[in-house]
Amino acid sequence: MAEKRPATSKTAPKKPASARTPPQQRTYTIADHRLENFDCVISMDRDAATGETRYNVTGDLSAAAPPIRDSKYLEREQCIEIYRWMLLNRRMESVLESLYKQTKVVGGVYFGLGQEGCSCASAYALQNDDWLGPMIRNQGSLLVRGFSPADIMRQYMAKGDSPTHGRDASSHFGDQVNRNVCAPISMLGELIGVMTGVCLGARLQGRNIAALTYIGDGGQSTGVTYEGLNFAAVQKLGVVLIVENNLWGYSTPADMQFRVRDLAERAIGYGIPGVIVDGTDPCQVYDATREACERAYRGEGPTLIEAKMMRMKGHAIHDAAQYVPKPLFEYWLRRDPITRFEEYLVEDKKWLTKNEHATLVAEVDAYLAEERAKAEASPMPDAKEDAKHQGVYCDSTCHDIRPKYAEVKFGKEKKAAPKQKSNEAAVHLK
Amino acid sequence: MPPVTYLEAIRQGIYEEMERDSSVFCIGEDIGIYGGAFKVTEGLIDRFGAERVVDTPIAETAIVNAAFGAGLTGLRPVAEFQFIDFISCAFNQITNLLAKSHYRWNAPAPIVLRGPCGGGVHGGPFHSQNPEMYFVHTPGLKVVCPATAYDAKGLIKSAIRDNNPVCFFEHKFLYRRIKEELPTDDYTVPIGKARIARTGRDITVVTYAAMVYTALEAAETLAKEGIDLEVIDLRTLLPLDRETIAESVKKTNRVILLHEDTKTGGIAGEIAACINEDCFDFLDAPITRIASKDTPVPFSPPLEEDFLPDANDVIREARKLRAY
Numbered sequence: 001m002a003e004k005r006p007a008t009s010k011t012a013p014k015k016p017a018s019a020r021t022p023p024q025q026r027t028y029t030i031a032d033h034r035l036e037n038f039d040c041v042i043s044m045d046r047d048a049a050t051g052e053t054r055y056n057v058t059g060d061l062s063a064a065a066p067p068i069r070d071s072k073y074l075e076r077e078q079c080i081e082i083y084r085w086m087l088l089n090r091r092m093e094s095v096l097e098s099l100y101k102q103t104k105v106v107g108g109v110y111f112g113l114g115q116e117g118c119s120c121a122s123a124y125a126l127q128n129d130d131w132l133g134p135m136i137r138n139q140g141s142l143l144v145r146g147f148s149p150a151d152i153m154r155q156y157m158a159k160g161d162s163p164t165h166g167r168d169a170s171s172h173f174g175d176q177v178n179r180n181v182c183a184p185i186s187m188l189g190e191l192i193g194v195m196t197g198v199c200l201g202a203r204l205q206g207r208n209i210a211a212l213t214y215i216g217d218g219g220q221s222t223g224v225t226y227e228g229l230n231f232a233a234v235q236k237l238g239v240v241l242i243v244e245n246n247l248w249g250y251s252t253p254a255d256m257q258f259r260v261r262d263l264a265e266r267a268i269g270y271g272i273p274g275v276i277v278d279g280t281d282p283c284q285v286y287d288a289t290r291e292a293c294e295r296a297y298r299g300e301g302p303t304l305i306e307a308k309m310m311r312m313k314g315h316a317i318h319d320a321a322q323y324v325p326k327p328l329f330e331y332w333l334r335r336d337p338i339t340r341f342e343e344y345l346v347e348d349k350k351w352l353t354k355n356e357h358a359t360l361v362a363e364v365d366a367y368l369a370e371e372r373a374k375a376e377a378s379p380m381p382d383a384k385e386d387a388k389h390q391g392v393y394c395d396s397t398c399h400d401i402r403p404k405y406a407e408v409k410f411g412k413e414k415k416a417a418p419k420q421k422s423n424e425a426a427v428h429l430k
Numbered sequence: 431m432p433p434v435t436y437l438e439a440i441r442q443g444i445y446e447e448m449e450r451d452s453s454v455f456c457i458g459e460d461i462g463i464y465g466g467a468f469k470v471t472e473g474l475i476d477r478f479g480a481e482r483v484v485d486t487p488i489a490e491t492a493i494v495n496a497a498f499g500a501g502l503t504g505l506r507p508v509a510e511f512q513f514i515d516f517i518s519c520a521f522n523q524i525t526n527l528l529a530k531s532h533y534r535w536n537a538p539a540p541i542v543l544r545g546p547c548g549g550g551v552h553g554g555p556f557h558s559q560n561p562e563m564y565f566v567h568t569p570g571l572k573v574v575c576p577a578t579a580y581d582a583k584g585l586i587k588s589a590i591r592d593n594n595p596v597c598f599f600e601h602k603f604l605y606r607r608i609k610e611e612l613p614t615d616d617y618t619v620p621i622g623k624a625r626i627a628r629t630g631r632d633i634t635v636v637t638y639a640a641m642v643y644t645a646l647e648a649a650e651t652l653a654k655e656g657i658d659l660e661v662i663d664l665r666t667l668l669p670l671d672r673e674t675i676a677e678s679v680k681k682t683n684r685v686i687l688l689h690e691d692t693k694t695g696g697i698a699g700e701i702a703a704c705i706n707e708d709c710f711d712f713l714d715a716p717i718t719r720i721a722s723k724d725t726p727v728p729f730s731p732p733l734e735e736d737f738l739p740d741a742n743d744v745i746r747e748a749r750k751l752r753a754y
Contacts, residue, residue, distance in 0.1 A: 131502075163535065164534055164535055167533060167534055168534045168535070172534065172535075173534075173535050174535050174537065175535075176502050176535075176536075176537040182499070182502060182537075183531070183534060183535040183537070185526050185527055185530070186526075187522050187526060190491075190495055190522070190523060190526075190527055191495075192495075193491060193492045193494075193495025193496050193498075193499070193523075194495045194496070194498050194499040194502070194527070195499060196492065196495065196496045196499060197495060197496030197497060197498055197499020197500040197501070197502070197507075198499040198500065198502055198503055199499070200484070200496055200499065200500050201499060201500030201501070201502070201503030201504070201505045202503055203481075204455060204481055204482070204500070204505060205503065205505075211499075223491070224491045224492075224495070224522075224523075227487070227489035227490075227491045227492040227495075228489075228491070228492050228495055228496075230487055230489065230492070231486060231487055231489055231492040231496060234486075234487060235484075389536075390532055390533065390536050391532075391533065392529075392532060392533045392569045392570040393532065393570065393572075393593075393594050394532045394538035394539075394540075394593035394594055395593070396593065398538075398593075399538045399593055401453075401504055401506070401538060401540050401593055402453070402504050403453050403503065403504040403505060404502075404503045404504045405503065407452060407453075408452035408453055408455075408482075408505070409452070410452040410478070410482075414449050415449065415477070417441065417442045417445035417446065417473075418473055418477075420437075420438050420441065420469065420472055420473070421472065421473070
């Protein structure tokens with residue numbers, strides 16, 4: 001389109017309003033709350049001499065960690081509470097590692113090391129009536145939502161009194177009744193559409209709620225991610241999608257998953273707000289999640305939040321992550337969410353004394369020791385007894401299905417179905 | 431009351447359930463103002479509003495996932511596939527998310543997954559399929575394939591009231607070809623119960639959906655030769671009504687398994703195994719399968735005609751069985 005030019009002649013013919021309007025500039029912006037940029041590229045290189053192919057990182061990895069950004073909303077007690085959840089998250093995963101090494105875990109263990117601030121602070125922003133759809137690394141979110149460390153340990157140990165009675169593993173469990181947590185499945189991106197439906201269901205019942213779920217830099221490549229979030233955008237449903245960009249999808253670097261600079265840019269294509277936060281800064285994660293929830297409560301639709309961080313272990317416990325260039329670990333270790341938040345609370349804010357901090361850590365460890373003992377003492381399932389739990393079918397006696405929030409309002413007088421108007425010509429296949 | 435078509439019976443069933451229970455809502459592509467590609471949801475949006483007749487983007491996974499999510503909040507979604515062929519786009523969602531949910535974490539998925547299936551209308555490979563067996567193989571689902579207008583209405587109501595994910599396959603060949611008078615009361619037809627469509631003493635034909643009419647047509651011809659067919663209309667494929675099948679086989683001692691789905695991996699194989707387990711000693715002849723050829727559904731009428739089983743196939747096989 002031509003640029004707008006000032007009218008130079010009084011005799012210039014009048015144009016319709018639309019033609020006089022200057023071409024619309026597309027001025028989408030992506031809010032970026034970080035206090036630093038991570039500007040490195042991970043590429044696949046082949047060593048000509050040895051023939052070995054490996055990943056290399058290029059860029060400046062020397063920067064010191066940025067400070068924690070003060071939250072617009074969180075006060076002292078809340079920050080300490082989030083910190084406690086993060087500690088519980090990390091130290092529980094240490095217990096899981098220990099149980100695994102003692103061969104008490106069935107299958108693998110998935111870690112959220114380096115991502116605890118993102119899991120815990122985001123789940124902390126939810127209200128009771130909101131929903132959570134956790135992914136495999138969001139064990140911290142499950143804790144915040146009210147599951148116990150013993151629940152998670154029992155899942156990993158395949159115990160008979162685990163939340164799924166030994167029928168499923170890891171964070172694959174939920175609670176539809178009290179905690180509003182949807183159990184994930186292994187296929188990535190499904191919960192985005194599910195959370196869309198949860199918001200749709202709540203809205204039919206007269207409520208705008210927020211439904212938080214996560215996807216990784218790997219999982220966001222799936223088609224269901226697009227289908228679910230696009231539907232939420234079209235219907236203005238309150239999905240809060242945190243794209244946890246932890247740089248690795250199993251062994252594939254983020255640079256081989258997508259071509260955009262920031263995954264938050266995907267939001268532009270959905271017509272929804274996109275936000276970037278430092279995923280190792282719980283204050284940034286909390287503030288962005290909270291603002292996304294408030295947008296959801298106002299009925300304005302979904303938000304995509306990209307949280308930048310790094311997965312500090314392999315995909316699961318069997319994976320030593322030897323494909324990850326060492327300097328990356330060093331860079332992100334300096335950005336460890338727990339160390340930095342501890343410094344923030346103890347040194348910067350002086351909200352915790354060193355003694356109080358030590359007490360907090362000791363309490364978390366003591367609690368975890370109790371939880372571990374309980375989980376270890378739990379029985380394995382008895383295949384003969386398993387039938388006393390729910391079957392594959394839900395019969396009329398096991399669940400009374402009714403609207404969770406309120407009856408759907410439909411006050412009109414009952415009517416019989418009116419006669420169909422269309423004739424056979426309406427359809428070419430009969 | 432004037433007779434109503436199979437299609438209209440389904441529409442009435444959905445309409446009446448939405449009147450009866452405000453937690454029932456429809457979700458799918460072009461189901462609102464347009465009323466659905468086949469007009470099954472015609473007029474629903476005028477009565478129940480766009481909130482309860484939700485048009486979606488062309489995104490089958492979003493439809494099924496959102497239906498599941500809404501189900502978690504205690505609602506009863508009725509999801510439409512424009513053609514049931516497109517159910518494959520949501521295969522993962524149905525088989526891994528919905529079907530396993532109650533068993534894994536005690537969360538029911540009270541969702542109806544409905545759409546037009548079947549051939550005989552020259553729809554070609556992607557608008558004629560019978561994908562029921564993908565779902566019959568999945569524990570946690572129910573699979574319903576009605577053959578009559580009465581059953582279509584009674585079963586869609588049962589499917590909506592069921593606490594489980596129900597695949598409801600509507601045979602599009604029957605949509606406007608069959609009509610019957612329906613009771614005016616709020617009746618349902620139970621899921622999991624077969625129906626004897628014709629009582630006979632010589633040979634049992636186990637079938638469902640449009641093939642019920644093929645079997646009945648063959649029975650008319652065979653009756654003149656003194657061969658008396660008993661025709662079982664399964665109505666539900668999962669859970670399968672083994673008792674009704676066994677009872678009939680024990681009486682006739684000869685059995686033909688007939689379906690429009692392709693032969694290999696079709697339900698006939700499963701039913702044959704059930705008969706072996708339940709009433710092998712009562713068989714006087716080998717179990718006979720009649721099904722579509724193991725190819726995609728061809729488009730051109732002569733090819734499709736050759737692909738689909740017809741009454742002549744049943745007549746031929748019945749004569750062989752009688753002579754065995």
